[in-house]
Amino acid sequence: MDGKGRYILILIVISSLFITVGFPKIVLWMSWEGEDWFEKVADSFEKNTGVEVEVVYVPNIWKKLSMSLRGGGDLPDVCLVKNENLESIERYIDLPSLDELGLDKRSFHENILKAFTVDGKVKAVPFYADVQIAYLNVDVFKKLGMNLPNDSWNFEEFVEILKKIKQKDEGITPTTMGLFSPYFFFGLQAGIGSGVSSDGVKVDTEENVKLIELLKKLHDEGLIMNITKKRPIMVKMFIKKELAILPHGSFLIRKFEEKKVNFTIRVLPKPWKGVVDPKGFVVFKNDENVRKFISFLLSNSEDFMDDYRKIPALKNVKLKNKYMSTLLKAVENGVVQPSSVEFEEYWDVMGSTLELAITGKMDPMEALKMAQSYIEGGR
C-alpha cells in the first residue's frame, strides 16, 4: 500500500471509531403491542435531540431479561416490564426510583403507581395498563334473539346467559377461557375465591377449592370451553361468530375493530375481578439522555393510548376512544397483580395446579396445598 492509501485507511478507521463510539445511543427493549409507535417516537426523538434510540422487540421479555440479569448478559438502557417482575429485578440491581428519574409522582394515577412500588419507593416509570373485560359478540346475541347484559351483571346472571346460549344453539360456544391460566384464575380468585393479598400468597383455601369445583362443573357442562395459551384460536372463533362471550385483556379491542367485528365490551360479571396488568419502564442506565427520552415517550403517548386502547398511567392524557369509561370502571373493579418474588412462584406453579385439579387428576385441595408449598419453598 502506498503512502496515500495508508492515510486514507487510517482516516477510515478513525472515522469508524468516531461513528461507533462518538454518538450516544439508547437501547430500549419492549414487548406486547405498539412496536411501530415506539419506532416512530424513537425516530422523532433522534431528530429532535440527535440521540439514537434502538427499539428491540422481545416477545418473552421477562424470560430474556431474567436470563440477562442472572447470566450477566448485556442489559438494555430502558426496558418495558410488567409490575410483577420488579422485585425480582431489584434482587440483582438497585433500580432508580421515580424521584431519582426526576418525575413527579403526582402526575400518575395512584392505583397504577402503587403497583410499581417496592419498599415504599416507585421503582419504575408507569406507562399504561391493560385490564380484563368481557367481549360480547353483538351479532351472535342478535342471531339468538337475546339482550345484551349491562355493566352491573353478576356471575349468576353470566352463568344463566351461558346456559341460554347453549340451549338456543349448540353450535355456538357460550364462552372460552384459559382455565389453566394463572392470569385468569387470579382475578376469579380475587372475586369469587380467596384473593392474594400484599402480605403473602395464600392459595390453599376452601374458597379456592369451591371456585375450582365451580369452574370444573361449568366446563364439564359445556358452558365454558377451555382454551389455554391459544389466544389466536379464541380470536378466530370470535371473529367467525362461533363464540358469544370472550373474557380477555383489553388489548384485543383494536384487533376486533380492525377485523370489523360487531362487538361491545362489559366489565366482568361481579364479583369476578378483572386483572389489571400495568406495564412500566425500568431504567438500567440513569443518564440525562435516558431521562429525556422517557419524558419524551410519556409526553407523546396520547396516540399510543388511543390507538391501542390502553389505560394511561399519566393523569393528564386526553383520550378519544369510546371504550375508555368502561375500561376505567374495569380498573376500579379490578385487582392488580402484586409485585413480589412469591407471586412469580405463583405464576410458575398455578398453571399446572389448575390443569391437574380441573382435569380431575388431583384433588383440588391436594393440588392447592402442593402449589402453596412450592410457592413458599421458592425452589
Added chain:
Amino acid sequence: MIIFHLPLILLVLFLSILPIVWSFFPALRPESLELFKEIWFDGSFRVSNQVAYFTSLLSTFLALFLGIRLGFVMSECGSRKRNLLYSLTMFVWILPYYVMIPFLRLVLDFMDPNIFYNPFLAFAMVVLVKTLLNIPMVAFMSLAISRGIPSSIRDSLVIDGANRSEMFSAVYSKQIRNTLKPYAILLMISGMRDVGVPLLLTGGGPMLRMGFSSFGVAGITTTFGIFLKTSIDTMQEDPIFLTKSALVSSILVFTFLTLWALHKGWKLIYPLLGIMELLWFGWIGFILFFLLILCWKLEKGWIKVIYLVSSFTIGMFHHFLSPSFLSLVSYHVLIGMEREEFESRRFPGEWMEHVPTFSWILITMFVFFIILSSALTDLPDLGFSGLLRLNLEGFEKLWEDHFHLNMLNSLMIGMGSGVLTTFLILLSIVPMVKGTDPLSGMTKIMLSTTLMLTGMNTLLPLFIIFRKMGILNSYISVILVTVNRSLPMTYFMIMEDAKKMKPIAEQAFIDGAEGIPLVFKVIYPVMLPSILVCFSYSFIKGWTNFIVPLIFFSNPKMFPISVKLFEYAGDPTLQYTYWNAFALGGLIATSIVALLSLIIRNRISSDITVEEI
C-alpha cells in the same frame, strides 16, 4: 505427536467432562447430600426418568423399524423412484426441527385446540415426531450398508426363488440391524435427554399428579431435557439445577453402560443393575438385587424373567419403574431380540414396501406444502380458506425486523464452528496418518463420551461455568459447544480416510517429502474433499443450532435465525404469532443448509463405510 491431539483433548475435557464433574460439586458438601437424596426420590425426577426411557425407546424402535425399510426400498427400486425418495428424505433431514414441528403443531391445533391435553395423543405425537426426525439418518445408513452386501448373496437368494420380503428378512434386516446396534444405543441415549421436540410440541405436558412436587412439575412428555430446562426457566438456584444435571448424567451413564455391556456380552453389569435397584427402591430393592446377582452367576433365562416381572410389579406399586428394569427392556427391544422370523411372517408381500413409501411421500409433501403455503398466503390466520389469499406480509416483517442480522449471527456461529472444527481436525490428521499417537485411544473414548453423554445435562453446568467466565452472551460460547458436538462425527469420519492415506504418505516419504511439506503438499490436498465435508458438517450444526443459543443468549441482537423463528411462532406459549415470517425465515434457513448438504450428500449416502458406522 501428542501436541497435535492436545487441543482437541483439552477442548473435549473442558466441554464434556468438566461439566459432568462440575455438576457433582454440590454433593461434595455434606449438607448438599440431603438435596441429592431429595431430588433422587422426587416425583418430577422420577416421572421424567420414566418418560425419557419410554419416549426414546419407542421412537428409536420405530425409527429403526421404518428407516431400515425405507433404506431397503431405496436400494431395491428403480433410479427414478430412488431419486424421488432420496430427495424427500433429504428434505426432512435438512429441514430444521424448529421449523417443522411448529407447523405440525399448527395443523393439530386446527383440528382440536386441546389436543395436547390428551395424555395419549400428546405422548404419541412426541414419539411420532421424534421418529420422523430420526428416520432419514437411519434410512441413509441402511442404504449405505446395503451397498456393502455382496451381490453374490443376493443373486443366490433370487435363484432360490426368494421374494423381496424374504430377501429383506434373510439378508438386509439382519446385516443392517447388526451394523446399526451402536447407532441404536446412541439414538436411545440422545432421545432420553431430548429437549427440542417436547419443548416445541407439548411443553412437557399434560401434567401428571405424580410429577407435581416441590422441585418441579413433570408431565407425560417431560423428558430429561425438559426437566432440566424448566430449572432455568423458573430460575431455580444453582445447587438445585446442578444436582438435577448430576442425577440426569448418572442415569445416562448408567443406561449407556448397561446397553453397551449387554451388547458386548459383559455379564458383570448385573451387579451394577442390582445396586441401582437398591438405590431406587430402598430396602425392597434387596430382592431385586439378589435376583440380578443370580442372573450374573447362573446365567439362566428364567431368573431374568422372574427379575423382570418382580421389578415391574414393585415399580408399578411404587408408581415408578427403575432405570435397571427400563434399561434391560430397552436392550431387549432394540438390540437383543432376534426378529427376522417374526418380520417375515408379519410383513409378507409387496405392501411391506409400498405402505411406508407412500406414507413417507405423503408426510414429507404435506410438510412442504404447509410451509410454502404459510409463507405466501393467509393460511394460519384464516384456516384453510386462507389458501386463496396471497399474503406477502412475511417479506415485510423480515425486512422490518432486520432479519439479515439474524442471518449474520447464524453465519458467525456457523463459520466459527466450521473453522475451529476444521482446525482441530487438520491437527489430528497428522498423527492419524502417521499412526504414532499414544493419545489416539484416549481421544476416541473421550469423543464417544461426548457423543453419548452431552446434552442438556452438560449445558446447565456450562451455563454456570460460562457465566463465571463472562462469555455467556457471546458467539464463542455457542461456537465452543457446537464444535464439541461436531467433533465426534467429523473425527471418526476423517479417521477412516486417514487410514487410506497412510500408503500415499509413506510413498511420499520415500520420495523425499517429510515434515511440513509432506503435510501441506501431500496429505492435506489429497484429503481436501473430506476436510470440506468436516467444515460443512460443523457449519450446518452451527447454523441450525437452536437450544444452545436459546439458553445462552439473552440479548436479542445476538439471536441467530433459529431463536428469531422461535420468537415468531415456534414458542407454543406465544400470544402473538407471525406465521408468514416464520415460514419464510424457515425456508431461507433451510435453503442455506440444502446448498451445503449437497456437499456432504454423497459422502453420507455412498462413502460411509460399515466400519465408520
